[in-house]
Amino acid sequence: xxxxxxxxxxxxxxxxxxxxxxxxxxxxxxxxxxxxxxxxxxxxxxxxxxxxxxxxxxxxxxxxxxxxxxxxxxxxxxxxxxxxxxxxxxxxxxxxxxxxxxxxxxxxxxxxxxxxxxxxxxxxxxxxxxxxxxxxxxxxxxxxxxxxxxxxxxxxxxxxxxxxxxxxxxxxxxxxxx
Numbered sequence: 001x002x003x004x005x006x007x008x009x010x011x012x013x014x015x016x017x018x019x020x021x022x023x024x025x026x027x028x029x030x031x032x033x034x035x036x037x038x039x040x041x042x043x044x045x046x047x048x049x050x051x052x053x054x055x056x057x058x059x060x061x062x063x064x065x066x067x068x069x070x071x072x073x074x075x076x077x078x079x080x081x082x083x084x085x086x087x088x089x090x091x092x093x094x095x096x097x098x099x100x101x102x103x104x105x106x107x108x109x110x111x112x113x114x115x116x117x118x119x120x121x122x123x124x125x126x127x128x129x130x131x132x133x134x135x136x137x138x139x140x141x142x143x144x145x146x147x148x149x150x151x152x153x154x155x156x157x158x159x160x161x162x163x164x165x166x167x168x169x170x171x172x173x174x175x176x177x178x
Contacts, residue, residue, distance in 0.1 A: 002082070005077060017151070020150060057104070071157075072098065093153055100146050100150045101150075104146065115139060119132035
């Protein structure tokens with residue numbers, strides 16, 4: 001059972017980290033690339049590339065929330081099965097990653113969608129459109145900064161999950177040495 005718990009924890013951390021890397025450095029830049037502009041056409045590119053990006057980021061943050069829930073359930077199951085309390089540092093890191101994912105899914109993504117619609121809307125004043133565009137860029141930069149922080153945290157968390165020492169439950173390992 002301990003091996004299964006460890007496998008689930010490492011697999012979850014690896015998938016979570018890999019997804020963050022892929023979206024940030026693979027799929028995200030591809031959506032706003034020159035190839036996408038050629039595909040969509042110069043007239044449609046700005047709005048639709050950002051709309052496609054929003055769909056990807058929304059799915060990504062929902063996936064992050066799911067991975068964070070699995071990680072927290074993993075910590076709880078280790079607590080119940082092994083009888084050891086989670087280390088505060090790692091629990092704090094998981095809580096921070098979960099909070100970033102929740103804020104991204106519930107607050108930042110809806111705000112970006114609203115601003116993207118407003119900056120291309122035909123029925124608002126040009127000043128409002130420009131203000132929405134500037135706000136969109138600011139929110140997107142904040143999102144990228146939070147995501148880079150999350151990638152760093154996920155890398156550290158994955159390293160921790162893969163390099164943990166096997167806990168001895170009842171007897172210290174030094175007791176068996178002569």
